[in-house]
C-alpha cells in the first residue's frame with residue numbers, strides 16, 4: 505500500500521538533512537528541534553489517520569496513475585467528487601488537529617501546475633506533462649509531503665521581476681545546460697517546508713517576455729544542495745522551547761523562508777522554463793484551489809496602526825497605490841468613528857442631580873463597540889497592507905549569523921531607499937500591534953465585555969420611540985381598529 509503510517513513518515517525524514525537555521529543557529533537535526541517537532545506531529549497524525557477506518561474514507565483514494573490506493577494529498581482532482589472529498593478531508597483533519605495540516609499546498613500546487621503544463625505542451629510541444637506525471641508517480645508511490653514554493657520575496661513591489669535593482673528578488677534561472685537548470689532566489693512563508701520531502705516551486709505572478717527567466721516551475725528535494733531553510737519566528741516560541749503552556753500542545757504550524765542559493769535542478773524535474781504566458785494562469789489556479797482549501801485611547805493606537813500600515817506600504821515600494829489608500833481610508837473611518845463617538849458622547853453629556861455630567865451612554869458604548877469589533881478590522885487591514893511577513897520573519901539573531909545574515913539582508917529588502925533593518929523593525933512592530941494578547945483582548949473585554957456594551961446601548965436607545973417614527977412614516981395608525 506502506498507499510504508505511509510506515521511512511523512514510516514518519521515522514518516522517511518531520517519534520511520533527509522535540510523540545511524536549516526533557527527534563531528540564528530545552524531541546526532544539524534531540524535526534525536528533532538523543539539520548535540519543529542510540533543510541526544511534524546500534525547503531519548504524522550494525517551498519516552496515522554489514513555490507517556484508521558473513518559480516516560481512511562476521507563484520506564485515501566484510488567490513483568489511476570499508479571493503480572494503487574494513495575493519499576488524497578498527492579492525487580489529482582479528477583472529478584467534482586475529488587474536490588468535495590478534499591474539502592471534507594480537510595474538515596475532518598482540522599477537527600482533529602486544530603491547526604494547519606501543512607499538506608494541502610503541495611496538493612493544490614500539483615493540480616495547478618498540471619493544468620498549465622498540459623496547455624503549454626499543447627502550444628509548444630514541450631514534454632512537461634509527462635515529466636509532471638513521473639514526479640507525481642514518485643510522490644504517490646512514496647507518499648511524500650510536498651510544500652508549494654509560490655511566494656517570492658519580491659523586493660520593491662511596484663517593480664516587475666526583470667525591473668528589480670537586485671535581479672534575485674524573484675526566483676529565476678541563472679544558468680542552464682544539457683543536464684538541467686540552476687536557480688537563484690528566495691521563497692518566503694513556506695508552510696511545512698521542514699515537514700516535507702519535496703518542494704514544488706511555482707512562479708508567484710504573471711510574467712511578460714522580459715521576465716521569462718523568472719517563469720520557472722520545478723520540483724526539488726528539501727535537502728538539495730543550496731536550499732537553505734530559515735525558520736520564521738512567531739509569537740509563541742518561548743512556550744514551545746520550554747515545552748509548556750502551548751495550548752494545543754501537540755500540533756503547530758510554521759512557514760520558513762527557503763533560499764535557493766544556485767540550486768541545480770535536472771531537466772526531468774523542470775515543468776516550465778521560459779514559457780512566460782503560463783506563469784500567471786499557474787499561480788491563479790493555485791490561488792483558486794488554495795482559497796477553496798481555506799475568513800478611546802484606542803483611537804491613538806488606531807493612529808499608530810494607520811501610520812504603521814502606511815509606512816509598510818512605503819517600505820514595500822507602494823506609496824500612492826489606490827487600493828492601499830482606500831484601505832487606509834477605511835482604517836481612518838474606524839479610528840475617527842471611535843474618536844467621534846467619544847467626542848459626541850461628551851458633547852451630549854447630561855448633568856446628573858449631583859451636578860456631575862454623565863456622558864451619553866449610547867454614544868460612549870457605541871464607541872466601545874466600534875473598538876471591540878471594527879478596530880480588529882483595522883488591524884486586519886494593516887496586515888493586508890503590510891503583507892505576510894508580519895507572521896513569521898526570521899529572527900534578529902539570524903541577521904547576526906555570518907552565514908545567512910547577508911542573504912537575509914539581501915532578500916528581505918523592499919524599496920531601494922529603505923535599509924532592510926528598518927523594514928524588519930517596522931514589520932516586527934506591526935506583529936506586536938496585531939498579536940500582543942493583552943492589547944487585542946483589551947479591545948474586546950476592556951471596560952466590560954461587549955454584551956454589556958450592547959445591553960447598555962439597547963437600554964438607553966429608546967427603541968419604542970424609534971418604532972413610532974417608522975410606523976408614522978409608513979402611514980400605520982395603530983389602535984384605529986381597521987384591518
Ligand SMILES: Cc1cc2nc3c(=O)[nH]c(=O)nc-3n(C[C@H](O)[C@H](O)[C@H](O)COP(=O)(O)OP(=O)(O)OC[C@H]3O[C@@H](n4cnc5c(N)ncnc54)[C@H](O)[C@@H]3O)c2cc1C
Nearest residue numbers: 652653654655661693694695759888889890891892893895
Ligand atoms: C502563515 C502564512 C503561511 C503561508 N504559506 C505559504 C505557502 O505555503 N506557500 C507560499 O508560497 N506562500 C505562502 N504564504 C505567503 C502568502 O501567499 C503571501 O503572504 C501573500 O501572497 C502576500 O504576499 P506578501 O506577504 O509578500 O505581501 P505583499 O505582496 O507585499 O502584499 C502587501 C500589500 O501590498 C499590495 N501589493 C503588492 N504588490 C502590489 C502592486 N504591485 N501594486 C499594488 N499593490 C500591491 C497587496 O495587495 C497587499 O495589500 C503564507 C503566508 C503566511 C502569512
